[in-house]
Amino acid sequence: MAAPLLPFLHLDSLWLQVTGSRCNIACRHCFISCGPKVDRHAMMTRAQVQVAISDAERLGCRAYYYTGGEPFLHPEILDLIDDGLASGPLHILTNGMLITREIAAELAHRSAAADYSLDLRVSLDGLSAAANDPIRGEGVFEATTTGIRRLVEAGIEPSLALTLVDPAGASPEGRTAMLGFLRALGVERPRLKLIPPFRIGREAARSGRYGPEARLAAEDLDDEAPWQLGCGTSRMVTANGVYTCPILIDYPSARLGDGLAKALVPIPLAYRACFTCWEEGFSCRS
Amino acid sequence: MPELSAAEFWVGPRVTLALFGGVYNNYLALDVLLRDTYRRGAAGVYFLGDVGGFGPHPARSVERLRESAVRCMAGNYDVSVGNALADCGCGYTDPRDNHYAQISYDYTLDGTTEEHRRWLAALPTRITMMVGKHRVLLVHGSPRRINEFLWESTTPAAYIHHLCELYQVDLIVNTHTGIAFERRLADGRGLINVGAIGRPANNGRLTVEYVLLHLEDGQLHSERVALEYDHARLAAEMEGEGLPPEFVATIRTGWWTTCLEILPTRERRQGRF
Numbered sequence: 001m002a003a004p005l006l007p008f009l010h011l012d013s014l015w016l017q018v019t020g021s022r023c024n025i026a027c028r029h030c031f032i033s034c035g036p037k038v039d040r041h042a043m044m045t046r047a048q049v050q051v052a053i054s055d056a057e058r059l060g061c062r063a064y065y066y067t068g069g070e071p072f073l074h075p076e077i078l079d080l081i082d083d084g085l086a087s088g089p090l091h092i093l094t095n096g097m098l099i100t101r102e103i104a105a106e107l108a109h110r111s112a113a114a115d116y117s118l119d120l121r122v123s124l125d126g127l128s129a130a131a132n133d134p135i136r137g138e139g140v141f142e143a144t145t146t147g148i149r150r151l152v153e154a155g156i157e158p159s160l161a162l163t164l165v166d167p168a169g170a171s172p173e174g175r176t177a178m179l180g181f182l183r184a185l186g187v188e189r190p191r192l193k194l195i196p197p198f199r200i201g202r203e204a205a206r207s208g209r210y211g212p213e214a215r216l217a218a219e220d221l222d223d224e225a226p227w228q229l230g231c232g233t234s235r236m237v238t239a240n241g242v243y244t245c246p247i248l249i250d251y252p253s254a255r256l257g258d259g260l261a262k263a264l265v266p267i268p269l270a271y272r273a274c275f276t277c278w279e280e281g282f283s284c285r286s
Numbered sequence: 287m288p289e290l291s292a293a294e295f296w297v298g299p300r301v302t303l304a305l306f307g308g309v310y311n312n313y314l315a316l317d318v319l320l321r322d323t324y325r326r327g328a329a330g331v332y333f334l335g336d337v338g339g340f341g342p343h344p345a346r347s348v349e350r351l352r353e354s355a356v357r358c359m360a361g362n363y364d365v366s367v368g369n370a371l372a373d374c375g376c377g378y379t380d381p382r383d384n385h386y387a388q389i390s391y392d393y394t395l396d397g398t399t400e401e402h403r404r405w406l407a408a409l410p411t412r413i414t415m416m417v418g419k420h421r422v423l424l425v426h427g428s429p430r431r432i433n434e435f436l437w438e439s440t441t442p443a444a445y446i447h448h449l450c451e452l453y454q455v456d457l458i459v460n461t462h463t464g465i466a467f468e469r470r471l472a473d474g475r476g477l478i479n480v481g482a483i484g485r486p487a488n489n490g491r492l493t494v495e496y497v498l499l500h501l502e503d504g505q506l507h508s509e510r511v512a513l514e515y516d517h518a519r520l521a522a523e524m525e526g527e528g529l530p531p532e533f534v535a536t537i538r539t540g541w542w543t544t545c546l547e548i549l550p551t552r553e554r555r556q557g558r559f
Contacts, residue, residue: 010430010448060448063440088442089550117439117552157555175381189554191547192380227431 003270004218007226011264012063013234013285014056015246018044018080019068020239024097025137028206029125029163031198031247031273034069041249042239043069046076050083052237055260057087063285065091067246072098078106085114091286093161096122096147097140104154111156119286120158121193122148125165127181135165145185152186159191159286165207170194196280198247198273210272220278221269229274230283235263246284247273294330294357294415296501301417302327306496307334307361307426307461309351310484311341311394315494315515316350319483322513326498332413334461335361335426337406338394339374339387340484340533342523348402360409361426361462362433366391367398368407377433380547387545389530414455418501423455427462436460436479438467439552450475457506459499464488465553466495466510478508486540488549488557492517 020043026035033040044052053064064084071077071092084090099107111118122144126132129141136144151158160182168174175192182190197203199210226232236243241255242263248254248271256263269278276282296303304323309316323331333356338344344367351358360368362375374391378384398406411432413424428434429449446469449458458477465488466481481487481495493512500507521537532543541558542549549557 057442057444060445060451062442062445087444089440111552115439116442117437117550119551157551172381189546189559 001215001217003268004216004221005266006221006229006232006269007266008231008264009226009233011056011059011061011233011235011260013065013230014052014061014063014260015065015067015234015236015284016044016049016052017041017068017236017238017246017249018049018066018071018077019073020044021069022073023069023095024073025070025095025140027125027136027202029135029165029197029203031201031203032249033201041069043074044237044239046079046083048239049080052260053083053087059260059264061088063089063091065093065284067093070095070098072103078110081107081110081118085110085116085118089117089119091119091121093121093123094147095124095136095140095144096120096151096158097143099147099150101150101154104150104156107151108154108156118156120151120156121161121286122151122158123161123163125163127177131166135163148182148185148187157187157189157191159193161193161195163195163197165197193286196276196282198276200247200273201250210275214272214275216269216274216278225278228281228283229269229277230285231267234285235260247277294413296330296415296417298501299503301329301501303417303499304328304331304496305334305424305459305478305480305499306332306483307480308336308464308482308484309333309347310336310339310482311344311347312484312494312515312520313341313343313346313350314517314520315483315513316347318513318515319496320350320354320356322511326511328498331356332424333358334424334459334480335359335409335411335432336363336461336482336484337361338363338367338398339390341520342527342529344394344397345399345402348398348405352405357413358409359413359424359426360406360411360432363391363394364406364409365411365432367395368403368405368409370395370403375433376545377427377435378545378548383545383547386530386532390533393527393529417499417506418504420456420501420506421454422457422459422499422506423453424459426460428460429453429458433462435463435548436477437463437465437550437553438469438479440550441469441477443469443471446477447471447475449477459497466497468508481510483513485536485542488540488542488553490540490558492538492540
């Protein structure tokens with residue numbers, strides 16, 4: 001059975017894996033197995049980031065996303081933020097652990113001065129150390145919540161990204177608890193981004209690999225699919241080249257070339273992770 | 287280039303056009319707008335869609351628009367009501383937004399006659415016109431999606447340039463978000479979001495907004511107009527219809543209380559909630 005081909009509509013979002021696979025923690029559910037000593041994908045240089053943004057801008061890109069790894073490990077992260085915000089709205093996906101008061105103040109200053117929106121999406125996987133740290137590592141809950149408080153003190157209200165290692169988190173009660181949790185940290189306008197687990201990378205070892213049923217067929221999709229799925233309107237740039245999406249950077253067949261020009265093409269939804277995006281109605285974008 | 291609808295032509299040394307969106311059943315603000323645009327000498331008045339939602343007595347706004355000389359377009363709300371679809375198609379993604387959107391939609395659909403639905407369903411979804419030498423495209427959300435949100439803080443110049451190139455226009459005029467803004471490119475092309483007259487723009491003011499487009503000496507420039515209307519009466523009528531107190535509070539305070547999750551960070555922070 002041939003995998004369905006998803007049309008590419010337009011480059012609405014450009015994702016940049018600014019710190020490659022380098023992260024300060026090694027979450028047990030990480031679908032690209034990032035960690036402190038993981039250099040499988042190199043950190044992007046500022047010049048690489050600037051070229052990618054410049055190319056995307058010429059293509060009419062709407063929004064930029066910095067991810068990794070942990071973006072705040074990048075030694076030039078503040079300059080990279082300036083580069084992104086000069087071109088459009090910028091979203092940063094972070095675990096918040098490296099947000100010092102100084103960094104928070106710099107972010108607040110940039111957020112106020114820019115023409116476009118600056119969004120911080122902070123990841124946490126449980127509303128207590130007991131729930132979070134077995135997934136993300138000892139001490140992470142404390143460090144992340146400290147980072148959130150510092151952002152709030154500086155005037156930035158981050159959203160909370162939570163991977164649904166416990167599916168009950170998506171229930172109305174689960175959402176209410178998360179919103180209350182954020183309010184208790186001082187976030188007056190709490191926002192959530194709930195992420196289904198992708199059973200690849202380190203998550204495959206935690207919860208098991210996909211079964212044979214995790215396949216998409218052409219008849220599964222509808223006309224809305226290219227709008228709904230992130231890969232219909234976005235691409236992922238890494239130091240190793242351009243990929244279909246942030247989730248598939250460890251699949252050589254998902255690499256679309258060195259630059260964006262040849263990457264804006266229909267792609268086969270041939271990967272098990274594609275099944276999760278479609279079944280869960282998930283898109284990486286905010 | 288995507289196919290465009292038949293063009294309309296506005297010529298002359300001086301022409302003023304009025305552009306508004308998002309009535310949201312606020313027939314009282316619509317009455318004020320019709321008088322105001324006449325008083326200001328607008329040669330043409332264009333409505334960019336979304337008659338229903340939020341406010342009371344859906345039939346009253348439809349009747350006024352049908353009896354007026356306003357050139358009307360469909361928004362996502364009008365497509366949904368016109369075709370009796372299951373929801374408003376606003377494009378919300380958060381359950382909290384969808385909860386209130388559904389209350390508003392069910393109320394509007396229930397209060398819309400079959401004849402009015404037929405009228406809504408037949409409205410065009412885009413209008414192209416020439417204003418002097420400028421090619422102007424009117425849409426509800428964006429040229430590519432009727433429910434695409436184009437907010438000031440998330441609509442970069444590069445994207446507007448792309449749309450102007452793709453649709454071969456000098457100016458795109460839209461609504462859908464309910465908050466007005468204008469962004470011009472260095473070459474003069476650009477986008478104007480006219481906001482909405484149905485509810486305040488989440489700014490703590492009790493007025494609502496529309497836009498006048500002036501052609502003067504060959505150049506196009508815009509003017510945002512704030513309208514005062516009988517908001518106290520509207521709020522009382524909303525209460526009388528049993529609409530959610532959260533909606534009524536917005537009319538009485540100027541701050542949005544629902545459908546907030548779709549707002550980008552910057553626009554959200556500018557509101558109270």
